[in-house]
Amino acid sequence: MKQFKIKVLVVLGVLVFLAGCSSDEEITEPFVYRIPVVVHVVHNGQDVGEGPNISQAQVQSQIDVLNEDFRRISGTNGFDSNGVDTEIEFYMAMTDPDGNMLPEPGIDRYNGGRFIWPTGLATSIDSQLKPATIWDPNRYFNIWTVNFGGFVGRNLLGYAQFPSDSGLAGLNVNEGSALTDGVVVGYKYFGSAEKGNFPDLNETYNLGRTTTHEVGHWLGLRHIWGDGDCLVDDFCNDTPNSDEPNFSCETHISCGTLDMIENYMDYTEDSCMSMFTQDQKERMVQVLENSPRRSTLYER
Numbered sequence: 001m002k003q004f005k006i007k008v009l010v011v012l013g014v015l016v017f018l019a020g021c022s023s024d025e026e027i028t029e030p031f032v033y034r035i036p037v038v039v040h041v042v043h044n045g046q047d048v049g050e051g052p053n054i055s056q057a058q059v060q061s062q063i064d065v066l067n068e069d070f071r072r073i074s075g076t077n078g079f080d081s082n083g084v085d086t087e088i089e090f091y092m093a094m095t096d097p098d099g100n101m102l103p104e105p106g107i108d109r110y111n112g113g114r115f116i117w118p119t120g121l122a123t124s125i126d127s128q129l130k131p132a133t134i135w136d137p138n139r140y141f142n143i144w145t146v147n148f149g150g151f152v153g154r155n156l157l158g159y160a161q162f163p164s165d166s167g168l169a170g171l172n173v174n175e176g177s178a179l180t181d182g183v184v185v186g187y188k189y190f191g192s193a194e195k196g197n198f199p200d201l202n203e204t205y206n207l208g209r210t211t212t213h214e215v216g217h218w219l220g221l222r223h224i225w226g227d228g229d230c231l232v233d234d235f236c237n238d239t240p241n242s243d244e245p246n247f248s249c250e251t252h253i254s255c256g257t258l259d260m261i262e263n264y265m266d267y268t269e270d271s272c273m274s275m276f277t278q279d280q281k282e283r284m285v286q287v288l289e290n291s292p293r294r295s296t297l298y299e300r
Helices: 002-024 056-070 124-133 209-218 278-290
Strands: 033-043 088-092 107-111 141-146 158-160 183-186
Touching: 033 056, 033 124, 056 088, 056 209, 124 141, 158 209, 183 209
Parallel strands: 033 088, 033 107, 033 141, 141 183
Antiparallel strands: 158 183
């Protein structure tokens, strides 16, 4: 009987000790910036799933890739032991600006009345298409998928509008109008061939990294080579200087260091890309906390 009492006291003592530990050392989850997305699928009257009128599955595959890359999800192409989890996520908007439920979450299909969309300064994309279709950029992250074409657009994969008033080095105070804010991606480079049968995807850029790259710009990142030679910076101390973009998965030494060809902000093939750095994450977080339209998007 005495032995039984002693054992009970010991067990109770352990329970009290454990309870004390759990109350004194609370584990807090990291804050995740969750951003609602609308993809304006711009077509020329094709049936859904044909040509630029891409399927819901292809759109969803791209959002999945964004989350794999920005969250550095283990077991996906977005995991790199040298990269970081940016703690930024994207999800398909469920309602339109008037509060109506969307038949296809996060998708706005738009017949633009033309087969190709040329690009360049004051192009029809920025002067006509975006203002006619954009959803409130204070509430939605706008992405447009188009069929690029014309002399200027023949080699273009995508482009983005940088954030304004970010306070970051390397960016202007005014980077563009609210009517043009967002990312434009060629439909042949939007989505992942590993997540479905999307026959129009480009053979080299078919894993969704064009959009990851352009979203990086939309959140304040410069190209990994700083758009110049060894004396030009991308304003991230943990990315080595480079003298030019890389276009393949071959290792390359420039400016006395090994180029970070696996970084999403280079021009390498989709299969090479796998990481953001800590300094890149900090730039993107600063944009989300301070820039107009970016700071109103995420869930608090």
